[in-house]
Every structure is written in C-alpha cells, then in structure tokens.
Amino acid sequence: MSKVARIPGYQSKNPKQNRGIIGDREIRFKCSLQNVILDVLRGRPGWTEVPGPNSQVPAAQQGTRPSNQQTSGLTQTGNQSRPSLQSLPPIPRNSDGDWDFYWCDREWLHQNYDTMFLHEHQKILHFRNHYELTRKNLMVKNLKRLRKQTEREQGKTEAQSFDFYPTTYELPSEYHIFVEEFKKNLGIIWIMKPAAKSQGKGIFLFRRLKDITDWKKGEYQPLSDQTRDVPETYVVQRYIENPLLIGGRKFDVRVYVLVCSYNPLKVWLYRGGFARFSNTRFSLDSIEDTYVHLTNVAVQKNAPDYDPEKGCKWSTQQLRKYLAAKHGVDKVQKMFKAIDNIIIKSLQSVQKIIINDKHCFEMYGYDVLLDDDLKPWLIEINASPSLTASGKEDYDLKFGLISDLLNVLDLENRLTGKEKRIGGWDLLWDDGPIVADDNMDCTPANGAAVSTPNSYLGCFNDRKKQLREIYLTAQSVKKS
Ligand code: ADP
Numbered sequence: 001m002s003k004v005a006r007i008p009g010y011q012s013k014n015p016k017q018n019r020g021i022i023g024d025r026e027i028r029f030k031c032s033l034q035n036v037i038l039d040v041l042r043g044r045p046g047w048t049e050v051p052g053p054n055s056q057v058p059a060a061q062q063g064t065r066p067s068n069q070q071t072s073g074l075t076q077t078g079n080q081s082r083p084s085l086q087s088l089p090p091i092p093r094n095s096d097g098d099w100d101f102y103w104c105d106r107e108w109l110h111q112n113y114d115t116m117f118l119h120e121h122q123k124i125l126h127f128r129n130h131y132e133l134t135r136k137n138l139m140v141k142n143l144k145r146l147r148k149q150t151e152r153e154q155g156k157t158e159a160q161s162f163d164f165y166p167t168t169y170e171l172p173s174e175y176h177i178f179v180e181e182f183k184k185n186l187g188i189i190w191i192m193k194p195a196a197k198s199q200g201k202g203i204f205l206f207r208r209l210k211d212i213t214d215w216k217k218g219e220y221q222p223l224s225d226q227t228r229d230v231p232e233t234y235v236v237q238r239y240i241e242n243p244l245l246i247g248g249r250k251f252d253v254r255v256y257v258l259v260c261s262y263n264p265l266k267v268w269l270y271r272g273g274f275a276r277f278s279n280t281r282f283s284l285d286s287i288e289d290t291y292v293h294l295t296n297v298a299v300q301k302n303a304p305d306y307d308p309e310k311g312c313k314w315s316t317q318q319l320r321k322y323l324a325a326k327h328g329v330d331k332v333q334k335m336f337k338a339i340d341n342i343i344i345k346s347l348q349s350v351q352k353i354i355i356n357d358k359h360c361f362e363m364y365g366y367d368v369l370l371d372d373d374l375k376p377w378l379i380e381i382n383a384s385p386s387l388t389a390s391g392k393e394d395y396d397l398k399f400g401l402i403s404d405l406l407n408v409l410d411l412e413n414r415l416t417g418k419e420k421r422i423g424g425w426d427l428l429w430d431d432g433p434i435v436a437d438d439n440m441d442c443t444p445a446n447g448a449a450v451s452t453p454n455s456y457l458g459c460f461n462d463r464k465k466q467l468r469e470i471y472l473t474a475q476s477v478k479k480s
Helices: 036-043 106-115 136-154 156-162 175-184 209-217 316-327 329-350 392-409 463-479
Strands: 027-031 047-049 101-103 123-125 168-171 190-194 204-206 234-238 249-262 265-277 313-315 360-370 376-382 425-430
Touching (some): 036 047, 036 101, 036 392, 136 156, 136 234, 136 329, 136 376, 156 329, 168 175, 175 209, 190 209, 249 329, 249 392, 265 316, 265 392, 313 316, 316 329, 329 360, 329 376, 329 425, 392 425, 392 463
Parallel strands (some): 027 047, 027 101, 123 360
Antiparallel strands (some): 168 234, 190 204, 190 234, 249 265, 265 313, 265 425, 360 376
C-alpha cells in the first residue's frame, strides 16, 4: 500500500497482526461478481481469493493474481492509492466452501443456504428470505401490515408515519380492490410493474382501465406464454405525477443501507449515493415514453440522445447542496429525516419475518423519489444494487462504499465495536435510534447545526481521515 493510502491502525506492518478473529492466517474470500466489489476484495490487505465454482477466476489463472483489468476496467483511474495487484502473493488453491467471506449472488444463497453449515467466523451476503423486502409486492404487503398494527396499537396519527409508499395493489390477486380504487380516482395515472423484475423491465403507465383489461387478457398471461402456468405477479401503483424536477427532468435517489443484524435491528446509512436523472424533460403528455418517466440507468442509457460522458447522475452531496440552496436548509433537513423514517419503518416491517442469522448481512439500495413538495416516496428496495461503475466518480463512490462495508463488518477485528461512524457509514439504528455526537459534519449553507439523529446522507464524506482517527483510537483503547 502506498504511503498516501496507509491508514495507521488499520493495517499493521506485521502481516500476522492483520488477521483478527480468523487467527494466524489470511482472510479467504469468494466473490460471485466481477465488478468494483472484486477490485476491493482483491486489493484488501491480508485478504486472499478462494477460487470455487462461483468464483470468476478462470481455472488457468488459479494460483496467480488475475489482472484488475478483468473486473471493472476502471481500476487505474478509480483509486490511485491502492496496491498493485500484480505485486500481491498468488491465490492459493482451496476447496470450495473453505472461505471466511462470501459475496455471493442471491441464486447461490437460495440453492445452498438450507443445506450449508456456517462456521463461527464466516460472513455471507444476503439473508435467507431477503425477498420479503425486495420483491415489490411483498415490500408493500409487509408495510401495510405494520401500518395496520401501528394504527391499532398507537393510533391514526402514528400510522401516518407510513405515508411514504404510493397506493399499491398486487395483480392479479387484488384486481377487484384496485378497480374500486381506480373508479374513485378517475383521470389519475397508474404504473404497472412486474413484482420480481428490475431495470425497468415490463413497466408501463396507464390512465384508462381499458389498458389494463387488455393487459389482463394479453401478453402477460399464461395463455400466451406456454412456459408459465400462473400469471406473472405485478404491482399496480399510483404514479407520482408531481416529481421534483431539476432542469425540467425527473430523478430518483439511490440510498445505501447496511443491515448487520435484524435481531436486534442494527442499521448503517452511507453518506454517499447519487441521484439518477431521466434524459428527457418531464411531461405528462407522453406517458408511454419510458425515457421521460423511468429514471433507471439501464433505461436511460438507451435513450437516443444519451451522452455516456455526461451520464445522468449527480452525487447525493451535490443534490443536498443544491436543494438546501434552493429550498432552504430546514425543509431539506426535514426531507432527509423523512428518508431515515422510510429506512427504519421498512426494515421494521420485516424484522420479525427475516430469518436472522449472525453470519448474514445485507447491503440494500433504496430508490427514493422526491415530489415537488420535497416529500420522499419509497419506490423500491434492491438487495443487489448495481456495483458496476459507470465512470470514475461512480467507481470511487462504490469503491469507498464497499471498502467501508468491510470496515464495518471488521473481520480483522481492529475496531472496538462501539463506533458510531466507520468511514462513510453512520450507525442510524441499534435496537433504537442513534443520536449524533456532534452536529457539525454536515454544515449547511447558513452554518446552522443539523438535526441530532446520527444521519448524514449527502453530507461531506472525509472517509479516509475518519478511518485514520478511529483506527488509531481503537488501537490505543485495545492497548490500554
Ligand atoms: P425496477 O425494479 O424495474 O427498476 P422500479 O419500481 O424501481 O422498477 O421503477 C423504475 C422507475 O420507474 C423508478 O426508478 C422511477 O423512476 C419510476 N417509478 C416507479 N414507480 C413510480 C411511481 N409510483 N411514481 C413515479 N415514478 C415511478
């Protein structure tokens, strides 16, 4: 590691001291993805790759370090301070399952979780039934249930704190209730989304019930698809017709949330993130135009006038600054507080359902849409947010995000376990709300102090400086 990047207390000069709970050996990782995550894992001091059936290391390369060019291709520009991978020791041959950390894909977990035995030290991405929160229909079902329970036990006012997801019905099962609701609100726009798809696939907007009747009989039904014997589950959702626009364009905000435990609920919120803009000016005249209405990068990058150099993203920090200047600090703080509420309430809605396992962790990508009154709406929660970088800035964000996630998990056992902030991650909830130690990390335009929750979404992220400080503190605490 170069001098610039070396974080005192983080990496000991004596390699044996880098091992932590694993004991006197390197931390062995497996990874199913070939993007920024692999660069982070391969570049992490004291960590070594274990090839296996899901590892992307070609057999011919096992036993040698693969070039970092094989992953994101952005390594050279992404983070100048990382060690040269070629200079690291070769990857040892290990049997499958012989790992300490596994960034697996969801399919692998589904196929193997029930039959695998996890050792004390092993950590794996995803909880067994993460789909309770990440399938669009189940997310809403769980939210509706907790909302009802809250209303029963704490009253209507408290239940209003769940007013952050648009009215949603599952189709075809709730078709009749939807039709009743549709008739009460003639003229509004609805959006249809396949419950288990992503990247904007299969989504369409409509105003007339006829459109959905056609859909009911049409291509999405089993009659036209011989491979399916049941209709595909969709959600129909009230379309947010008044999104906040910047430069006339719609956007949504990607927020990263880390859950290390569901019982007790322990939640970290990452400061960085981004806003994804649509490429075309917003208008309700052309509801069939996905380039206007869907902000997914997967959709926008196919727009005829999409400029890959400019992309369609702003950092959340840029967004926060812009909004504070335009709408005032108080309103913006209120909006960010409402995002915290979305995060906590949504996680609580599945807290008793998710199979808690101390070996598992989850990094969620929340998609939040702001309306023109700066009210945030929860659109969806992803269990596998994209970790492919679309440019240097995106690479740096994701590299820091994942490096700090590993710092939070702390397999090296170098921290005290009492930290409220680790790099860019702030502890938002630990069986209850976390209060900030100080309010100065996110000084708004007028210099006024921010709210007291330990929440800094879109705030300044001096992660390396902060890591230096906490590792030094932890070192001296451990010595004493
Ligand atoms: P996917 O999983 O396919 O990405 P999403 O639910 O995230 O599906 O929706 C894709 C995009 O469509 C969102 O990023 C957002 O721009 C837009 N969108 C989805 N639901 C709504 C809604 N209720 N109101 C307004 N825009 C929406």
